[in-house]
Every structure is written in C-alpha cells, then in structure tokens.
Amino acid sequence: MKQLRIALAQINSTVGDFEGNVRLIIKNIDRARNAGTDVVAFPEMAIPGYPPEDLLLKSSFIDANLRALDEVVAASKGITVVVGFVDKEEELHNSAAIIHDGELVSVYHKIYLPNYGVFDEKRYFHPGDSCPVYEINGVNVGISVCEDIWYDTGPATVQASGGAEVILNISASPYHHGKHHSRERMLGSRATDNVAIVAFCNLVGGQDELVFDGGSVIFDEQGNLISRAKQFEEELLIADLDVEGVFHSRLQDPRWRKEGQKLECDCPTDRITVSASRQDSLRAMLPKQVTPLLESDAEVYKALVLGTRDYILKNGFGGVIIGLSGGVDSSLVATIAVDALGPESVHGLIMPSRFSSPLSAEYANKLATNLGIKAFTVPIEMAYSAYLDSLSEVLCNTKPDVTEENLQARIRGTLLMALSNKFGWMVLNTGNKSEVATGYTTLYGDMAGGYAIIKDVPKTLVNRLCRYRNTQAGFDLIPEAVINRIPSAELRPGQKDTDTLPEYDLLDPILLAYVEEDKGVEQIIAQGYEPSVVKKVVRLVDTSEYKRRQSPPGIKITPKAFGRDRREPITSKFREGG
Ligand SMILES: Nc1ncnc2c1ncn2[C@@H]1O[C@H](COP(=O)(O)OP(=O)(O)OC[C@H]2O[C@@H]([n+]3cccc(C(=O)O)c3)[C@H](O)[C@@H]2O)[C@@H](O)[C@H]1O
Numbered sequence: 227m228k229q230l231r232i233a234l235a236q237i238n239s240t241v242g243d244f245e246g247n248v249r250l251i252i253k254n255i256d257r258a259r260n261a262g263t264d265v266v267a268f269p270e271m272a273i274p275g276y277p278p279e280d281l282l283l284k285s286s287f288i289d290a291n292l293r294a295l296d297e298v299v300a301a302s303k304g305i306t307v308v309v310g311f312v313d314k315e316e317e318l319h320n321s322a323a324i325i326h327d328g329e330l331v332s333v334y335h336k337i338y339l340p341n342y343g344v345f346d347e348k349r350y351f352h353p354g355d356s357c358p359v360y361e362i363n364g365v366n367v368g369i370s371v372c373e374d375i376w377y378d379t380g381p382a383t384v385q386a387s388g389g390a391e392v393i394l395n396i397s398a399s400p401y402h403h404g405k406h407h408s409r410e411r412m413l414g415s416r417a418t419d420n421v422a423i424v425a426f427c428n429l430v431g432g433q434d435e436l437v438f439d440g441g442s443v444i445f446d447e448q449g450n451l452i453s454r455a456k457q458f459e460e461e462l463l464i465a466d467l468d469v470e471g472v473f474h475s476r477l478q479d480p481r482w483r484k485e486g487q488k489l490e491c492d493c494p495t496d497r498i499t500v501s502a503s504r505q506d507s508l509r510a511m512l513p514k515q516v517t518p519l520l521e522s523d524a525e526v527y528k529a530l531v532l533g534t535r536d537y538i539l540k541n542g543f544g545g546v547i548i549g550l551s552g553g554v555d556s557s558l559v560a561t562i563a564v565d566a567l568g569p570e571s572v573h574g575l576i577m578p579s580r581f582s583s584p585l586s587a588e589y590a591n592k593l594a595t596n597l598g599i600k601a602f603t604v605p606i607e608m609a610y611s612a613y614l615d616s617l618s619e620v621l622c623n624t625k626p627d628v629t630e631e632n633l634q635a636r637i638r639g640t641l642l643m644a645l646s647n648k649f650g651w652m653v654l655n656t657g658n659k660s661e662v663a664t665g666y667t668t669l670y671g672d673m674a675g676g677y678a679i680i681k682d683v684p685k686t687l688v689n690r691l692c693r694y695r696n697t698q699a700g701f702d703l704i705p706e707a708v709i710n711r712i713p714s715a716e717l718r719p720g721q722k723d724t725d726t727l728p729e730y731d732l733l734d735p736i737l738l739a740y741v742e743e744d745k746g747v748e749q750i751i752a753q754g755y756e757p758s759v760v761k762k763v764v765r766l767v768d769t770s771e772y773k774r775r776q777s778p779p780g781i782k783i784t785p786k787a788f789g790r791d792r793r794e795p796i797t798s799k800f801r802e803g804g
C-alpha cells in the first residue's frame with residue numbers, strides 16, 4: 227500500500243526572530259521525525275516570519291534568513307522538510323525550500339503574488355515560473371505557496387496533471403470572521419477537481435494588525451476532510467495519507483485529466499526526486515484527527531485573545547492598563563486582556579468625573595473583582611477644574627461645548643499614559659469599529675493607547691461577545707447591567723451616544739454596507755434605509771479619516787478593516803454624504 231505520513235507544523239513564528247523561529251522549526255522537525263513522519267511542512271515564510279514588509283528591502287535581513295535556512299537544512303537528517311523562506315537570486319522570491327536528509331534539494335518560487343487587501347507582495351517579490359512535481363518516498367507531491375492554491379486552474383491543477391497525487395500548500399492566510407469556511411470550501415474543491423489529496427499548512431499567531439488562525443487541514447481526493455488542526459493554537463498535525471486511494475479514484479474518475487482544459491497557469495512541470503521509494507514494512511494507519519470548528523462568536527473571541535497576547539508579548543510588554551468606565555467596551559477589552567495575559571498583568575484605572583454616574587465606578591469595580599485584576603481610582607475633578615481655571619481668561623465669553631467635554635477624555639488619556647510610563651504597562655485603547663468609523667472618539671483623549679484590540683469589532687458584536695464570554699464563564703463575569711446600559715461617553719450631563727449617532731442596531735448595518743461592501747449612498751438607501759440617516763453616517767465616516775490615520779493599530783477580524791485594507795484619502799472633495 228502506497229502511503230505517506232505527513233506532519234503539518236502550524237507554528238507561531240515571529241517576524242525577524244530568526245533564532246526563535248529556527249528553534250521552533252527544529253523542535254517540530256524532531257517531533258515529526260520521532261513520530262515516524264516522512265515529510266514535515268511549515269508555513270509560508272516560517273523562517274523570517276510573515277509579513278516582514280519593508281524589512282525585505284534590507285539585504286542584512288535576507289542574508290540572516292538564508293543563514294537560518296542553513297541551520298534548518300543541517301537539522302533535517304532522516305526526514306523531508308518543506309519550509310517557507312525568502313530566496314535571493316537576481317530578485318527576491320517568496321519560496322518553499324524542499325530539504326531532505328541534510329540537503330537543500332530544491333526551491334519552489336510562489337507564482338501568484340497577492341497584491342490586494344492587506345497584501346503587497348508585488349512590492350517585494352518576483353513570481354516563480356515553474357511548478358515541479360516532487361517525488362517524496364515514491365509519492366508524487368505538488369508543492370505550492372499560499373495564494374497559488376486559490377486559483378482553480380493554477381499550480382495545483384498543473385501539478386496534478388503532471389502526476390501529483392498529493393498537493394501540499396504552505397500558507398500564511400490571515401483571519402477574518404468566517405474565512406475558514408470559504409477557505410475549506412476552496413481546498414475541498416481543489417481536491418475533488420484534481421482527484422488529489424490536498425494538505426494545507428497554515429501559520430498561527432498575531433502580527434501587528436493580522437491574526438493567522440491555523441486550522442491546517444487535509445482533504446482526501448474525494449473532498450472528504452480527513453484532518454483538521456486547532457484554530458488559533460500551535461499544533462503538529464500528523465496524518466497518514468492513503469495515496470493508493472488516489473490511484474483507484476483516478477481510474478474510476480475520468481474528470482481528473484480534462485483534455486484541452488484551459489489552464490490559468492502555464493508553468494512547466496518538471497519532475498524532481500527528493501527521496502526514492504522506501505521499502506518499509508506496512509505501518510498501521512494513524513487514527514484520523516479532526517478538531518471541530520469553533521462557532522461564530524467563539525472564533526472572533528479567540529482571534530482577539532491571540533492577537534492581543536502576541537502583540538503585547540512579542541513587543542516585550544509585561545502588562546497593560548485600561549481605563550475602566552463601567553461601560554461595555556472597556557469591560558470587554560479588560561476581559562480579553564485577562565484571557566490573553568492573565569489577571570496579574572492587567573490593570574484598571576477608574577477615573578470618575580463630575581458627570582459620571584456613581585453606578586459607573588460601581589460596575590467598573592465589580593468587573594475588576596470578577597476578573598481578579600487590580601483597579602486604581604483617580605478622580606479627574608481636580609485636574610479638570612485646574613484646566614478650566616487655566617483657560618478661563620482665554621475662553622471667557624464662549625459657551626461650553628465639545629471643548630470642555632473633550633478635556634475630560636484628554637485628562638484620562640494623560641493619566642493612563644502616566645501609569646504606562648511609570649510601570650511599563652501598555653495602554654489598551656477601547657474604541658470599537660462603530661466609533662472608529664464615525665469618528666465618535668476624542669483625538670489625544672480616548673484615542674490614546676498602544677493597541678486598539680476591538681477597533682474592528684462593531685458595537686453590536688461587542689455586546690454579543692460579552693454575552694458569549696459570560697456564557698463560557700457560567701456567570702455574569704461582565705455584569706449584566708453593564709451590557710444593558712444605555713451607551714454614554716458621560717462627558718456632559720445626560721449625554722447619550724444616540725445624541726450624535728443613530729441606534730447601533732441601525733448604524734452597524736449601514737457601516738457594513740458602506741465600509742466593508744463599498745456600497746454607495748444610493749445603493750444603501752435602496753436597501754431600505756432612511757436617506758437622511760444614510761447620508762449622515764456616510765458623512766461621519768468620510769470626515770473622520772484624519773482621526774483613523776492617527777489611531778493605534780488593532781486586530782483585523784472583518785473582511786475589510788480600517789488601515790491597510792481600506793486606504794482612503796484624507797483630503798477629498800468626493801463626499802457622497804454631502
Ligand atoms: N482633516 C483634518 N485633519 C487633521 N485634523 C483635523 C481635521 N479636521 C479636524 N481636525 C482636528 O480635529 C479636532 C476635532 O477632533 P476632536 O478634538 O477629537 O473633537 P470632536 O470630534 O469634535 O469631538 C469628539 C466627539 O467624540 C465624542 N466622544 C468623546 C470621547 C469619548 C467618546 C466615546 O464614546 O468614547 C465619544 C464626543 O462626545 C464628541 O462628540 C479639530 O479641533 C481639529 O483640530
């Protein structure tokens with residue numbers, strides 16, 4: 227029986243940490259070898275980390291990546307390793323090294339370079355021009371890198387037509403809500419269309435605004451899911467591939483060699499021997515391991531926890547501080563931070579003003595107790611009065627307005643930054659996507675912070691995530707009264723968010739249509755929304771681009787986040803909202 231034991235090492239590598247990444251890779255090579263594995267695969271760019279952005283323009287970075295590759299090659303005794311790195315010829319290539327028994331046998335260059343959304347690969351890399359089939363222990367394997375597999379008549383089809391029985395794709399495919407389902411649908415159809423086993427090894431971990439969700443999978447040649455690794459966690463997924471099954475399926479399925487089929491990719495298919503057939507005594511097949519997918523809210527929550535943990539720890543911070551208002555946003559941020567870092571690393575600062583309801587401090591303290599975090603209380607009245615006194619001469623004969631309101635938010639930002647400087651705690655910003663979209667935030671005030679963990683989470687989803695976490699906890703970890711409160715910035719007496727914004731249940735779908743789906747005002751109105759509300763929302767979004775450019779980075783969880791995904795000019799006369 228022709229079989230291949232494959233290991234997919236979905237590791238959490240760190241951009242530029244060559245020493246740490248090599249250590250992690252070698253540890254997994256050793257584990258795979260001990261498990262009797264024929265081939266172990268690592269994610270796209272596992273050696274330099276992904277995406278390294280303009281570090282790729284530095285030759286010292288490329289050279290360090292090549293030295294790290296040499297160390298991995300030396301550690302590959304008795305096993306085949308497929309690992310992502312940057313190859314340097316005349317130009318740079320996003321590449322997979324195919325290594326066997328201490329030797330670099332071949333290098334595959336990624337053919338399709340994504341250059342949309344958050345990707346900029348054409349800025350750095352040149353595309354490959356060949357898609358070989360590698361013989362590994364007598365099995366024909368087509369190897370490709372991430373975007374290559376997304377084309378239905380791309381390298382996978384070329385390699386299958388050239389005899390590949392297994393398609394191995396190494397990826398760094400970033401997360402957004404629900405993406406795993408579409409990714410699996412695509413991989414399943416790549417398997418059935420080519421009557422080939424498809425093994426997909428994904429990166430896991432947070433890198434600035436991106437989270438890579440892991441969830442590596444293997445589909446058999448009939449499109450059945452035979453292995454799935456955990457989402458958002460490192461794992462070495464080991465599976466036995468029944469390659470004989472591919473031969474039998476192909477005999478019975480005339481579709482796999484479609485005569486005259488027009489292919490998107492016209493690269494030649496060479497044959498390269500990595501290791502010849504091994505005459506092993508027949509091994510018992512490993513049991514199948516299929517981790518179930520997380521349900522919708524759990525998936526987003528886990529992405530936020532992983533993104534927070536990796537940003538804070540990979541940037542060398544031991545702790546964080548959060549302004550606790552007794553509202554739902556800061557409560558969710560504190561809860562995620564505790565799940566990411568542990569309660570001893572999370573600190574709260576309660577800063578009541580003359581306009582704060584006494585309930586706000588009560589709820590904030592209750593949350594801190596439930597989470598087991600330390601919370602300090604520093605009222606802002608003295609500072610606020612001092613500011614107003616200092617400005618009284620300059621501001622005389624003016625009416626109180628947003629100026630006085632924002633001073634409070636700015637005092638709070640200053641106090642948070644003071645504790646950050648003193649104790650080395652990063653300030654976690656608490657703005658959600660609905661606020662970031664509409665500019666309902668104060669520059670140099672509540673916009674302060676090093677990382678904005680819920681900046682891509684709409685307010686209605688903030689509420690759902692709080693309920694999800696309470697259900698997980700089995701009690702009201704986030705007090706129910708906090709979730710049910712009428713949202714208010716408490717910057718003037720009786721202020722409510724709805725004084726300025728539509729109700730969030732109405733605002734969020736309009737924002738989805740405008741920001742994530744790029745619909746125009748007329749199209750959104752045609753969906754049944756009140757024209758004046760649509761125009762107002764669109765106007766708020768368009769005129770607050772300047773604020774977003776000054777806002778901290780945060781975790782992408784939707785198909786289109788603010789930042790690299792949506793690059794709009796600040797200065798523009800194109801204003802559909804008027
Ligand atoms: N194109 C441009 N490029 C660069 N800067 C520009 C600009 N347009 C205005 N500006 C500057 O921006 C300033 C206005 O921005 P800013 O000072 O922030 O003030 P502004 O946006 O007018 O007010 C903040 C709003 O957010 C609300 N808020 C505050 C705090 C917390 C929350 C909450 O829900 O958590 C909500 C608050 O009630 C108020 O409605 C202008 O004075 C001007 O200096």
Ligand SMILES: Nc1ncnc2c1ncn2[C@@H]1O[C@H](COP(=O)(O)OP(=O)(O)OP(=O)(O)O)[C@@H](O)[C@H]1O
Nearest residue numbers: 549550551553554555556575576577578656672715
């Ligand atoms: N009294 C306060 N004490 C501590 N921090 C505060 C206080 N008021 C506001 N903040 C900080 O400023 C952020 C802006 O919150 P604000 O209360 O103005 O409205 P919000 O966006 O609805 O947030 P939340 O739901 O957390 O209240 C809060 O999330 C919090 O971090």
Ligand SMILES: NC(=O)CC[C@H](N)C(=O)O
Nearest residue numbers: 340372373376398399400
């Ligand atoms: N790194 C890549 O090539 C990623 C592109 C791919 N389409 C994805 O998002 O999964």
